[in-house]
Amino acid sequence: MIRRAGFILFLLLLLIVPAFPSFYLTMGSYIGLYSIVAIGLVLLTGVTGLTSFGQAGFMGLGAYTSAVLTTQLAWSPWLTLLVALALTMIIAFILGAITLRMGGHYLPLATIAWGISLYFLFGTIPILGGSSGIADIQALKLFGIELRDERVFYYLIWGVCLVALWISTNLLDSREGRAIRALKGGVSMVEAFGASGLRLKNVVFIYSALLACIAGWLYAHMQRFVNPSPFGLNQGIEFLFMITIGGAFSLWGAITGATVITLLKTVLQGILPKLISQSGNFEIIVFGIMIVAVLQWMRGGIWALVEKIIPPKPDRSVKETSGLTMRAPPERGSTLLKVDGMTKAYGGLMAVKNMSFEVSAGEIVGLIGPNGAGKSTMFNLISGELPRTAGNIYFGSHTISGLKPPQIARLGLSRTFQHVRLIPGMTALENVMIGAYLRTHDGIFSAGLRLNRSADEQVRGEAARQLRRVGLEESMFVPAGSLSLGKQRVVEIARALCADPVLLLLDEPAAGLRYLEKKELAGLLSDLRSTGLTVLIVEHDMEFLMNLVDRVVVMEFGEKLAEGLPQEIRSNPAVLEAYLGGV
């Protein structure tokens, strides 16, 4: 309620700004332009955990492309917008493709370099007008009417900004968006559910660059003059400051920050030089100190404070019917997983040595062994997270050794993680929805334009169904980070189930669980078996395992020590020796 009222108030404020003197109108236009860039940067920095100092460079690319083509070749500004966007996309793709595979700090470093290069290029290349810039850029024409009036342009800018806000909000609340929000914790979780972390990072970087490019294009046709100075590295840094102060974790933080920094800059540029009786950009001292203070004391920025005051969004109701198609389960008793001579060596150390075993459809198999036996390595070889040294793994009729986790996930293999990998800020429901990544196919565009609603509702329904199945119905709308460790493990299982797997791989699901929780978990797993699901569990807890599983594979020193029914294993002398050090 308060949220809606606030939004309407914000819109009203936007509407009436042009009634004020032109100074406020100009400020309003600039805030709108910077907000467009900052929204992209929030997605990149606050949401994805990457950052760029080159957003001003992309803005310049948009502005200069249009300036040159409209003045030299008299192209229509609408055509030059397309050219600018294409150019930006190519450059952002190249920068992203080169840097995103490496550590997270290479992208900001590359964009610093790119920002500086571009700035010097603008000032040096003769056709770009050197430091004096390009004047007399065409005005925008819409339906034959020239948009020369500053007020009309103001509305145009904010129209674009609101559309960008709408698209970005939709994007975050979509299949791809949820995967993007999960990237900060590392890519292996989303990859286990079929998304490509690298692709998503690149998509976000390109998207943020495109927003900056549009802002630059608007800037060029608003000013109808461009020169290099607004596109330098310092402006790129200021964009980052905007979202840091406004709040990097929320799209509204972008608009808040753009407003605060733009107004503050104007005020400080008026006061400080007089105070010091010297001319210069002394506001950067204040900005710098502010940023360090914000990072130390209120890392969520201003918007995090606002979020504390206003009531949270009401939980959207969930239809608990899911129309998602399910996979046909394989014939019970047929061989589902076959591990054949798998070996993993780290230099001279054989973590897994010539392991072979099979899992039949519909059974629960336990993989046990003392600490350091190579169980987790074996697990990660099956899920594709680790490359093998030798051997093969067959899943149904496919050879999966050598495939990447997303490809393996596609075939119906789903997993949990030994160290819980939920996104603490997302609700349990949203976390579970990530599991269904491969079950719907809406892309970035349909998500942004909200064409994904029906499919997304189905995913919500499916996720709710899985949460009910594991007994966590009441925790559906609770942030995953506030659940107990035991419940978080169960949410992980619900997420894995949401992928509609044929084979479920569980990595120490009972670790850290209380007695009753273990009992419930065992009950849940037996229920799952009765529906035809196959489960492979890596586990320490013998008691939990022995009453649950159909068969046990025992590992020691990377090799298979024994294999058989639980009661056989219990009395196997070699196993007793390994576990108890000889009796």
Place this chain on the structure above:
Amino acid sequence: MDLQTLLILAQDAVTNSAIYALLALSLILVFGVTRVIFVAQGEFVSYGALTLASLQLGVMPGTVWLLLILAGTAAIMETIRLFASGARQELPKSLAVLLVPPLAIAGLVKVCAPLHLPLGWQVLLTMLIVMPLGPLIYRVAFRPLADATVLVLLIAAVAVHFVLVGLGLLFFGAEGVRTPPFSDAQLMLGTLSVSGQSLWVYATSTVFIALLAWFFNKTFYGKALRAVAFNRNGARLVGISPHLAGTVSFAFASSIGCLSGVLIGPITTLYYDSGFLIGLKGFVGAIVGGMASYPIAAVGALLVGFSESFSSFWLSGYKDVIVFTMIIPVLLWRSLSSTHFEEEE
């Protein structure tokens, strides 16, 4: 291009490379120990040259005020921290460590500045003023963020860069300076004349790099610092304080920056904001070394120095464009040669 020009350009390149190499080493050290990508490193270069120039004029350099303000802020933060953690009895010692040396230095400068001391003493005084700035900046800006991600630390570093550049303008004005050379000697090597100052640069940077190598390979503290860079938690568990390591690495950063500024002050005109670009060129060298390898970073610094020097001959307007665009193929090469690894934060 004749041989003469070639040699002059090469000499120029080597001189600049030596400075970039020093800066690259310090950037890698700071990044390794604290995970801070310290983009403000270059500001110490400007501060060094400009402080020396102020002393030459016999006036009190503005950096002294910065020293005092930072020491005061650090003292307040330390007081709050000690009160909050209930370790009030440590307060006198901590405050003495934070406040006494800066006050003593400020007093010394106050007395010595108008005396027009010989250049050597002024350089020493400059080092005394600028060197403590590094550890104090670490204490005020970065130590409270020690648990933050690389990204947050980078944003903080950029903020510090803004503050230092703005203060540079405030303290020293927009005028550029050129400090007097350490030596007016000209060494003739065949047809090539090598200036005394260039020799100073070569000698000092070689000595400094050798000193660093000795420190990191032979001394206990150096090894401890390397341990922190390799594994912060592990180092903490065996009793090496990451805060001390951070302080020491920032002391290296400010000393190396200041020294570089003093060394190239006589060769190029330095403005309050020139340091940033110089520091970033050091960065390109460090990135060539993957932010981890000292020898490869030194090679990277040579690459930067040579491409800068030779492009300034052929395409002077595009000098900086070429140096900074070079980072793209370098990153491509690193990206292709490095195995994909996951960064857990």
